[in-house]
Amino acid sequence: MYYCYLFEAKSIQDYLFQSNKLKDVIAASERLDRLIDSTKDSVLDQVLKAAELESDLLNRDVNTEHTIHFLRCKGGAFYAYCQQQAPLVSLRSAWTLTLSQLFPSLIYTDALSEAPSLKVALDKAMAGLNAARNTPQVNFPLSSTLIERYSRTGNGVVPLSSLAQRACVKDEFKNDSALDIDTELHRQAYQAFDMRETAALQDRFTPENRQGAIRYPIDFEKEFAFSGPQLKRKHQREAIKDMALIHIDGNGLGILLRQLKSALKDQSDTVYCQAFRDFSEALNKATVAAARIATEQVYQHVIAENDFYEACITLPMRPIVLGGDDVTLFCRADLALDYATTFCCAFKQESERALVDVFKRYLSDSGLFPYITASGGILYHKAGHPFSHSHHLVEALCDKAKVLTKSVYGTQSNKVGPAALAFYRVSNATQSDLSQLLTQAQTFSVGEDQRLTVGQSSYFVEPLSTTEADKVKDGRFLQQLRDLMPQEGSVTPVSMAKWRQMMTAIAQHDLDEAKRIYHRAIELCLDADAIATFKSALQQLVPKDALCHEDWYWQLTGGEDGKMKGYQSFINDVLIVHHFEPALLTNNVKGDTPCSHK
Known part of the structure; x- marks a missing residue:
């Protein structure tokens, strides 16, 4: 007989940000980071030792009928099985007691099952875990x-x-x-x-060759550099206190796990356990490697920006979560998009490198891509913006990016879609959900029963391959927005000031004035080649088969009747990206980036 015990911490973001104070967020994230891991410093290992339970958490060669075997032990969750019931019952009792003492209000789900085979027991435990997610729980301690x-x-x-x-x-x-x-x-x-001074979580964001040379701020008011040295005066630096909350999550994890489970259905329990444990470890390794590559980009930018080198530099970013395929951090606003794109590109490469043995051993005939991707959200806001109003919006942005990712191959395919990012700029504290905010801030009436939405928010990180581009009508990616921005040494027919004027006219419900501003800007440009290049860049942002009324907006249709649903544009997106574009630095040597198009 086989017995399975599954545990997952839930609503981690809510738990981290509940006090809305940075140092409490840091402490909570560090404590949770030490909760579940395959190291001797983890709370899980200490509970196993205190309960005198035998496991393969640290030594995977241990194997008796009383040994607790772990299939997963990363990212706030662990899956364990044993051939005897008593060890898992003891683990569950000791673990939940410890959790109630260390993290009293943390929400979690767990399930214990038994079956004649490991695979059936695991399926029953997963069903129990899903049922527990939908079961109302009383939060303790009661007040x-x-x-x-x-x-x-x-x-x-x-x-x-x-x-x-x-x-x-x-x-x-x-x-x-x-x-x-x-x-x-x-x-x-x-x-x-x-x-x-020290924390285990931030060390996993820090490149190995920068350990001890990088610090992270613990006080946004005193230690966080919101702007570079290009702003010399103090009142200028004080005025620009923009930052970003970044949340990135892996794509295709469920697809890969289902395929792995199917490939292992005829394998022994030992191989089954080893494969899932290898996958868990490889995924964590890829996430850490990608985070370090992105952090190195920020480090190089700060070094070049300040044109100096110190033994220890405080970076304008603050790690919050790194577990499994999940990453959350605060970052200086103008560096956030580069950090996120670098992470997504690096994660694709590092996951392929880390999972090569898993694919070679178990998934060689699966037809899957030999990697997984990551999509995420970036919420731009002021430093004083309440954290409790930020995390639910950045998670919604991440979900919006994942919708774009899934649009390539669909939800029923076994293919993993390309990385995507969604971004939004919030100016005041709000409890509204993302869809309401986008409707209120980016949709304007421009005529009788007609509305124009001035932003799409989500974009692919890199250009789609030919195969992927054939599957979607809208293959927009971030570099296309940058192609519309002024470039050093080149002419841009429509300046950013003109885009802002057009945005103001649209907000005042005057679409004709926005058209006039655009056409006047084109007429005043005397460089025919620049106009051709600019219009070509505009066409790249328009979906296939879309009915264009102007170069910069198009008609939306939807539903079974195919009737018009309004107009769509990208003006707000290009304004946001331009506003938070890092300063051009002639002495900035960033090094190679995993994103080939940058």
């Missing part, structure tokens, strides 16, 4: 109306421990006299682990 509440989270306050008291003495915490239990535990960790 009655008579309990004082912590103003930032609304949860009941608890007395401060000595460690938390010492952390609260610091300038950044001096106004906090009472905390809820989770925040109190974060403050303890912040003090005990000395997170001002």
Whole structure:
């Protein structure tokens, strides 16, 4: 008989950002990073040792009927099985007790199953896990109306421990006299682990040859460089406090796991376990490698930007999450798009490199691409924007990018779509969802019963291959937006100032004025070659078979009746990308980037 125990932490982003204070976010992310891993420093390993349970977490050669075998132990989740029930029951009891003590309000799901074979037991456990996701849970600890509440989270306050008291003495915490239990535990960790200087999570973002040479800010007001040295005056630097929250998630993980499961259906349980464990380790390796490559890009930019070299440099970015195929971080606004595109391109290459053995051994005849891709969202906002209002929007942007990714091969295909990114600029705190914001901010009435949407938000990271381009009507990618921007030493018929004037006219519901501004700009340009190049770039952004009323907007149709659904353009997208484009640096030597088109 085989027994399976599956565990997954849920709503991690909500948990991380609940206090809306950066140092609590840092402490929570570092603590969660140490929760589940195949290392001796992880909480999972400490629980196994405390419960005196035998496992292959650290030594995969251990194999007895009482050994707990792990198929996955990364990214806030672990899947385990054993040929005896008692070890898994003990693990479940000890693990959930530990979790309730270390992370009291963290939401999680778990399931325990049994079956004559490992594969059937795992299927039953997965079904139980899915059922648990849809089962309402009571969050502990409960707070009655008579309990004082912590103003930032609304949860009941608890007395401060000595460690938390010492952390609260610091300038950044001096106004906090009472905390809820989770925040109190974060403050303890912040003090005990000395997170001002060292942290395990940030080391995984740091290139190996830069360990000790890179620091990350813990205070956005005092340590985060929002602008480069090109702005000399203090009031200029103070005015530009834009930053970005980036969230990137892998594509095609479910497809690959289904194919792997199918390929292993006739294999032994040992091979089955080894294959999934190898896949989990390889995926984590690819994510870490891609994050380090993207961080190196930021490092090189800062070095070139400041034209100096110091033994230790504080980068304008702050790692938040790195687990499995999931990455979340804050980044200086003008560097965010380059970071995200570099990560996506590197992730494709690194996943192919890390998964080569998995494909060679188990998926050689699967017909799958030998890699997976990643898509994500970038939310631009001011430094003071509440974190609690940011993470749900950046996750929605990530979902929007994934919709574009899936448009290439569809949801029923076993092909992984290309990487895509979606971005949006928010100017005020809001609890509205992304679709409402896009409707309110980017859709304008331009005539009787006609509306013009001035942005598409999501774009492919790289140009599509010929095969991929044949499958979609809209193959837009980021470089096409940059092709419309002024280039050094070249003429651009429609300047960014003209695009902004057109945007203002559209916002005032005057489409005719926007057309006049555009045509006047084209008429005033005396360079015929520049006009031809510019219009060619415009055509690249228009979907196939779209009915164009002008070079810069087109008609939308949809539904079974094929009736007109309004107009679409890209003006807001090009304005956002241009606004947050990094300064042109003549001495900037960034090095090679995985994105071939850059």
